[in-house]
Amino acid sequence: MSIDKDTVGKIARLARIRVSEEDKETLAGELSGILAMVEKLNAVDTKGVAPLTSVVQMKLPMRADVVTDGGIPEKILQNAPEHSAGFFVVPKVVE
Amino acid sequence: MSGIIKGATGDWEMVIGLEIHAQVLSETKLFSGASAAFGAAPNAQVSPVDAGMPGMLPVINSVCVEKAVRTGLGLNSVINLESVFERKNYFYPDLPQGYQISQYEKPIVGNGEIEIDLPDGTVKTIGIERLHLEQDAGKSLHDQHPQKSFVDLNRSGNPLMEIVSKPDLRTPEEAAAYVTKVRAIVRYLDTCDGNMDEGSMRCDVNVSVRRAGAPFGTRCEIKNVNSVRFVQMAVESEARRQVDVIEAGGTIVQETRLFDPKTGTTRSMRSKEDAHDYRYFPDPDLLPLTLEPDFIEAIKKTLPELPDAKKKRFIAMGLSPYDASVLTSERERAEFFEKAANGNDPKLAANWLTNELLGALNKAEKDLSDSPVRAEQLGGLVALIADNTISGKIAKEVFAEMWESGKDAAAIVEEKGLKQVTDTGAIEKLVDEVLAENADKVAEYRSGKDKLFGFFVGQIMKKSGGKMNPAMVNDLLTSKLKG
Amino acid sequence: MTKLTHLTIKAALEGLKKKEFTASELVGAHIAASESARHLNCYITETFDSARAQAKEADARYAAGKALPLDGIPIAMKDLFCTEGVQTTAASNILRGFVPPYESTVSGKMKADGLISMGKANLDEFAMGSSNTTSAFGNVINPWKRKGDNRDLVPGGSSGGSAAAVAARIAMGATGTDTGGSIRQPAAFCGIAGIKPTYGRCSRFGVVAFASSLDQPGSFARTVEDNALLLRSMAGYDPKDSTSVNVPVPDYAAACGGSIKGLRVGVPKEYRVEGTNAEILALWDKGVEMLKDAGAEIVEVSLPHTKYALETYYVIAPAECSSNLARYDGVRFGQRSAGENLIETYENTRAEGFGREVKRRILIGTYVLSAGYYDAYYNQARRVRKLIWQDFIDAYQKCDVLLTPTAPTPAFAIGENTQDPVTMYLNDIFTIPASMAGMPGMGVPVGLSADGLPLGLQLIGKPFEEETLFKAGHALELAAKFDALPQLLAA
Ligand SMILES: [Mg+2]
Numbered sequence A: 001m002s003i004d005k006d007t008v009g010k011i012a013r014l015a016r017i018r019v020s021e022e023d024k025e026t027l028a029g030e031l032s033g034i035l036a037m038v039e040k041l042n043a044v045d046t047k048g049v050a051p052l053t054s055v056v057q058m059k060l061p062m063r064a065d066v067v068t069d070g071g072i073p074e075k076i077l078q079n080a081p082e083h084s085a086g087f088f089v090v091p092k093v094v095e
Numbered sequence B: 001m002s003g004i005i006k007g008a009t010g011d012w013e014m015v016i017g018l019e020i021h022a023q024v025l026s027e028t029k030l031f032s033g034a035s036a037a038f039g040a041a042p043n044a045q046v047s048p049v050d051a052g053m054p055g056m057l058p059v060i061n062s063v064c065v066e067k068a069v070r071t072g073l074g075l076n077s078v079i080n081l082e083s084v085f086e087r088k089n090y091f092y093p094d095l096p097q098g099y100q101i102s103q104y105e106k107p108i109v110g111n112g113e114i115e116i117d118l119p120d121g122t123v124k125t126i127g128i129e130r131l132h133l134e135q136d137a138g139k140s141l142h143d144q145h146p147q148k149s150f151v152d153l154n155r156s157g158n159p160l161m162e163i164v165s166k167p168d169l170r171t172p173e174e175a176a177a178y179v180t181k182v183r184a185i186v187r188y189l190d191t192c193d194g195n196m197d198e199g200s201m202r203c204d205v206n207v208s209v210r211r212a213g214a215p216f217g218t219r220c221e222i223k224n225v226n227s228v229r230f231v232q233m234a235v236e237s238e239a240r241r242q243v244d245v246i247e248a249g250g251t252i253v254q255e256t257r258l259f260d261p262k263t264g265t266t267r268s269m270r271s272k273e274d275a276h277d278y279r280y281f282p283d284p285d286l287l288p289l290t291l292e293p294d295f296i297e298a299i300k301k302t303l304p305e306l307p308d309a310k311k312k313r314f315i316a317m318g319l320s321p322y323d324a325s326v327l328t329s330e331r332e333r334a335e336f337f338e339k340a341a342n343g344n345d346p347k348l349a350a351n352w353l354t355n356e357l358l359g360a361l362n363k364a365e366k367d368l369s370d371s372p373v374r375a376e377q378l379g380g381l382v383a384l385i386a387d388n389t390i391s392g393k394i395a396k397e398v399f400a401e402m403w404e405s406g407k408d409a410a411a412i413v414e415e416k417g418l419k420q421v422t423d424t425g426a427i428e429k430l431v432d433e434v435l436a437e438n439a440d441k442v443a444e445y446r447s448g449k450d451k452l453f454g455f456f457v458g459q460i461m462k463k464s465g466g467k468m469n470p471a472m473v474n475d476l477l478t479s480k481l482k483g
Numbered sequence C: 001m002t003k004l005t006h007l008t009i010k011a012a013l014e015g016l017k018k019k020e021f022t023a024s025e026l027v028g029a030h031i032a033a034s035e036s037a038r039h040l041n042c043y044i045t046e047t048f049d050s051a052r053a054q055a056k057e058a059d060a061r062y063a064a065g066k067a068l069p070l071d072g073i074p075i076a077m078k079d080l081f082c083t084e085g086v087q088t089t090a091a092s093n094i095l096r097g098f099v100p101p102y103e104s105t106v107s108g109k110m111k112a113d114g115l116i117s118m119g120k121a122n123l124d125e126f127a128m129g130s131s132n133t134t135s136a137f138g139n140v141i142n143p144w145k146r147k148g149d150n151r152d153l154v155p156g157g158s159s160g161g162s163a164a165a166v167a168a169r170i171a172m173g174a175t176g177t178d179t180g181g182s183i184r185q186p187a188a189f190c191g192i193a194g195i196k197p198t199y200g201r202c203s204r205f206g207v208v209a210f211a212s213s214l215d216q217p218g219s220f221a222r223t224v225e226d227n228a229l230l231l232r233s234m235a236g237y238d239p240k241d242s243t244s245v246n247v248p249v250p251d252y253a254a255a256c257g258g259s260i261k262g263l264r265v266g267v268p269k270e271y272r273v274e275g276t277n278a279e280i281l282a283l284w285d286k287g288v289e290m291l292k293d294a295g296a297e298i299v300e301v302s303l304p305h306t307k308y309a310l311e312t313y314y315v316i317a318p319a320e321c322s323s324n325l326a327r328y329d330g331v332r333f334g335q336r337s338a339g340e341n342l343i344e345t346y347e348n349t350r351a352e353g354f355g356r357e358v359k360r361r362i363l364i365g366t367y368v369l370s371a372g373y374y375d376a377y378y379n380q381a382r383r384v385r386k387l388i389w390q391d392f393i394d395a396y397q398k399c400d401v402l403l404t405p406t407a408p409t410p411a412f413a414i415g416e417n418t419q420d421p422v423t424m425y426l427n428d429i430f431t432i433p434a435s436m437a438g439m440p441g442m443g444v445p446v447g448l449s450a451d452g453l454p455l456g457l458q459l460i461g462k463p464f465e466e467e468t469l470f471k472a473g474h475a476l477e478l479a480a481k482f483d484a485l486p487q488l489l490a491a
């Protein structure tokens, strides 16, 4: 399968990355190259093989329900490009 | 309201499925140690994990797992011994990680069913599709500034149980009864406070219409409906809208809609064009969640008696199905009833609770928890009626006094000398007195004017201040009039 | 006495204890060396002032007889580890200026053991690369050069700044992270040793994520034993990382020097891949002989699915990265570019904030996860990954450790290999299989190429048996007697 310019546009939109028209062309070539490589995987017989979930052989650990964090709004906001009155500020969202 | 919509071209049936987001009652968030309490200053309950900061990792809250299992058991559902957390990927300013950790292919709870109680006293079984655990998003405020939105992440990462029904509901009333029942169950279980005002329970309502017996139509999802009444209104207006669209020759587009309580109608949310490609995949920061059968058994042992079981028991005690469902619809009510009925006639206790006390509370706009008459006190009043110490009529007077003063029924009866007279001699004397004073009416009665019997009773009761035992008065009067 | 910057960590600790020199002198010597090697561009953020201050504190502890286990040793910290109060960039424009309000578990443990960070080491942007040429803060230059060729060479990647700093003797050790070979390959290119421990051995908490199911912190140093000292400080269970494994951390240094008599060393036949440099194949044979002479038993093993490891990696790593990097949206931290509306703001922020290679991987990852392709690509890759893992488990029935080349070529010149992404990806062909299986791997410098560049071999061990790697690695090191110096220092 190869990726065309339109597909690049579609996935770039999904990934929220602006891509110029000429970059779409280049990327279509590069991404198709990568896909051509990974398509080798289709040749592997994986019938009856369960996908690997983790190389770690253990149960999911759980934590106690005790407050150990939070209460640091100034630290949470300190790196924000824009904040006001304790809130993060972004261009208006239209619903 | 009913499930049938009269269209220009005939009748249509509604098909309704509900997704209820119920916030797990826990101290902290699903994957971080920040507080999950409601109402803090903006961003005051946010850990770097909840803010999606670089390198931050999720660690699951054990109480949330336990309560999800508990709720699943309460919904008579299958508990899955292995479930998987997946990432649902999309961009939104109140979704800090750029994905929501949720469960997709393998939820913690699978199929089940619950019974809903309809206003006419009938019961319907509704299928539960699944219950899964997921993170809540933060909150965006859009109306504070003309060009900006403000984001508060306090809610980000809060633990939610998403409870998904099968599309088994057919009327707005059924939808309302379903929400009410789920709310009652989670409150009995202590797994969610069911507070719809604070958003700890929110409903997504899926509605479609079809001709009776036809395959399902295309559905629309109405997001975040936050009261039982609004659920009914949203279903009603959305189904009507769909019928109008179809009958005008249009087709229903599957979309997400918003309910506006001001207009009582739904409107389309500007459809996000890529909203349908969430690119779910198992979260590599978390391993599959595995549960031991022993763990589930242990939780099973701690389950309280749930509304349906309680209802059945109450009916067996002699209550009407209607009273039983009213009394079990809320845990506090059922507990109040059981205390009041303790050692008493259950039916009588139920009548006094549903008719008198709940009526008075409703009028005074009070909750059962701040009732001036305690359960034991109501029980005391019922006991006095049952053993003929007071009549039902006097009991109403006593109840009013209890409501005002908070005193016990027995004390009021004692103080005011309201004890019923059951001494045959005293009653006979009064009967004779009344008959003597009304000799003309006695003659009329004897000549066939039966209706006068009530008049004699009234006179006797009046003279005695209502304290004569009504049954004994009846017996004596009957025999004297015959004589 | 040798120059302070040429000491091993082990020797430096002895010198500090014997008061032959102070931590301030040791750190001062490394700062001076760093200043004269600035053209290598090893650091994104230098933290010399705080290093000097910490050295003073270390000296006070030595004077009081209360020194910490690794007190006063100057190291480089890969700029993927979040450091409280110190800019952390992941070598990306999108994180320029980001100052974390928290510390990664690994860097915190190292600080607690007295290690002193000289600065945040340069890397490939978000650890995506094998040449350290994708950094938004410029290329890192390898202190080695080919004989008679003055072109600048790449240090390997992604932990290029860390490896170059240790090779150039401006830091005694360094942290790295390894997702598909990002410790082992740069160690080979720079002529030093490095270890990627078993997945789950070191906490990922506070480490900027690239591909969560593969990322694993590890160390660089000039000797195997120095790596043992560093890894012991870095490793250990962390309840803040749900994939961290709760097993005790042994004294790795104690394993160095142990006999390898009877150790079964597996040689996987599938690693003789086409396109591998002949000198490297010859070195591999030599390495086998060295271990055999030291008493090891050599067995041929088969890892039949190895030939699919690279392809598996280039589905799984981009898929995870596309999701992990969604948080860089210009809302809560990092850089924001202006846009007409919110979506444009996102799109411009991410278009301008991310470099080409990162964008390429996000896009391919988005594609393989998207509706219709998920099962064919992502799930198929996870199934093949299971087979790769099973290969290792099977091989370990016959051997205790595997010996392979680390990289298919020695270091190449900047710009030499970077035209086609797929060619560049081949750099990690020998390191990726162990990453896919979560197995620990160690790179050891073993010899020089004809044109004077370091060449390394890789040892791969059983899960949580890093001690075997240290034992075998130390034996290999002893036999190889690699003591060449980069031209930078020889000159
Ligand atoms: Mg929903």
Ligand SMILES: [Zn+2]
Residues within 6 Å of the ligand: B021, B134, B162
């Ligand atoms: Zn949901």
